[in-house]
Amino acid sequence: MVQQGPTNKQLVKIITALEMAAKKNKAPLWQRAAELLSKPTRQRPEANLSKISKCKTGTALIPGKVLSTGESGKITVAAFAFSAKAREKIVKAGGKTISLQQLLETNPSGKDVSIII
Numbered sequence: 001m002v003q004q005g006p007t008n009k010q011l012v013k014i015i016t017a018l019e020m021a022a023k024k025n026k027a028p029l030w031q032r033a034a035e036l037l038s039k040p041t042r043q044r045p046e047a048n049l050s051k052i053s054k055c056k057t058g059t060a061l062i063p064g065k066v067l068s069t070g071e072s073g074k075i076t077v078a079a080f081a082f083s084a085k086a087r088e089k090i091v092k093a094g095g096k097t098i099s100l101q102q103l104l105e106t107n108p109s110g111k112d113v114s115i116i117i
Contacts, residue, residue, distance in 0.1 A: 029110035036063035045117045078103035
């Protein structure tokens with residue numbers, strides 16, 4: 001029998017936590033993030049800093065990888081993965097980089113969070 005879904009144990013743990021938070025807090029944002037993370041690696045969203053800088057809310061959620069093309073503003077970015085250069089640019093611009101788990105713990109309702117695809 002062929003295994004379905006992600007095999008990365010850390011990713012599976014985050015997806016499960018997001019789905020539980022969606023049910024517990026009645027926050028569809030977390031359910032959507034879990035759906036996007038459940039996709040195959042090639043279909044997972046990747047966002048450049050130029051796209052993230054257009055975000056109008058306080059926090060940007062990227063259910064995939066953040067890449068370094070473009071410039072970043074002072075924003076909090078939560079993602080499954082960051083390129084080293086992207087993390088450096090965000091911090092240099094005065095922003096913060098956090099994991100999806102940290103975002104889930106600090107903002108369980110998902111208020112003022114935008115999913116960037």
